[in-house]
Amino acid sequence: MSGASNSGAIIETDGLTREFRVRDGKRRRVLTAVDGLTVRIEPGEAVGYIGANGAGKSTTIKMLTGILVPTAGRVLTCGLRPVPDRRRLARQVGVVFGQRSQLWWDLPVRESFRILAAIHSLARAEEASRTAELVEQLELASFLSVPVRQLSLGQRMRAEVAAALLHSPRLVILDEPTIGLDVLSKQRLREFLIGERRLHGTTLLLTTHDMGDVERLCNRILVIDHGRLAYDGDLPGLSRTVGAERVLVVDLAEPMPDLTGLDSARHLSSEAGGLRQRLAFDAEQTTAAKVLAAVSDKAQVLDFTMEEPDIEDVVRRIYAASR
């Protein structure tokens, strides 16, 4: 193990910048994907890295892992310089790309794990115990001997996560890990990541479009917009900054006219002739329980759900606020 990496930040960037030369018709122009990013992440943190498509998230991840060379600025990951120290860094970082597979398409899951254990030079005993741990926690046992190409998306993502964590990395980077997953698969994956972090002190950095991921997994949020850091802080602070309204959806026993007269909440829309209504409220001023009580005074509520704020919306508001 490298001595330098056991103290100090796990990710440290200073003015990290990456430009791309793109051809736009006949003209060439320079596109700045990441623009002067300065950020410090301590070991054990769980950081949500959010931003719209094309905001620079993937480019940042590629610079953190040594795939891309920065145009300017400094970056240290696990105390190492990602490009020159790539091979040493690879032993300490695990990356999950939600859209790309790191498994062998035509091989059984078990075989992929065996190859990855060889790639990371795990000792036999270590390989066996870590594989058993991941198989149990991610519930992979039922499809271990199935070729990867035959797995459902949820199964494949769990296998991908296990593959990236097999060598017990200190830092795990997840790029859209829950994209396309059903509710149950998302929940399982989040629970696993929470447990992994608690048990091994693993640092998590994840990009996502799913506010639920951020709420349940992350204690810190970085918002990137047009390559620039637009926000760095916790989730309540983010909601305060953007003044994001929360949305309560109520299912009523009987069709009701639009519930427009509430003090605490604003009517957004009605469905099924007023059987289901969406109400927005400011989480700073009131609570979901108070809104629900106000609705119950007027109608019989059968069921209710909270809508997650949309990340695109949050980012849009942040961008608007910072202009």
Next chain:
Amino acid sequence: MASTRERLRPYRAVLASRARSQRAYRTSFALDLGGSLLVGLVELAEIWVLFSNVTTLGGMSFHQILLVFGLADLAFSLADLFFGHVDTLPAFLRAGTLDAFYLRPQPILLQLITSDISLRRLARAAVGAAALGVGLATSGVSWSPRTAVLVPLSLVSGYATFAALFVWAAGLQFFLLDGSEMTNAFVYGGRYAATQPASVWSRPLKLVFGFFFPMAFTAYLPAVTMLGLPSPQWLPAWLGWCAPAAAAWSWLMALLCWRWGLRHYQGGGG
């Protein structure tokens, strides 16, 4: 320090599983082998058809050409077996496999080379080996200790030269994402040139495939030396012993191109 065995473990694990999965379906593997055998035979037949019209080509008889063909084709088939997938680099780029290589603690090029193996090429190598055997037995090679050294020397060098050609092509494909057309011209064109006597080449061809892509060194020049034939213009007979130098040159260029391509991919300047 880790032992050599431990250091080779990642590559062994991938290659063994690739080989296993190719043999897993017997019928399909047999068909693959059959197809590859057919390709080898068709290429051999081309020479045979040619010689049903002429008696010598570039100063060589049919049996002597068989020797050239055998040397070149055996070396190429074996290189293709271990390195052939390397020049499909754009497919690796599109699938994100190359990014995955960056996340593993081995050199990128070694991972790429050992990421696959094409066992079906064994059938084609068998055609090359048979042609070489017949060529050696019938072409009037003057047997001596020198010849006994020259045959394996040219095979190993030829293998290394063709292998370098695939890596060379891969390095260039970082720039030419749909450039396999262009690189095929020297990879497969090179293979074809290697099976022909260089004495019939035009001057520009002699420059390109005699020296820049040193195809003449993989089979023709060693064969000229083995047979004691008069050497053609620009290509003296002692060059037959220089196949290892040609292989070294090819690898130098291949590694330069690879490095250059990889830097381009990472965007660190060319």
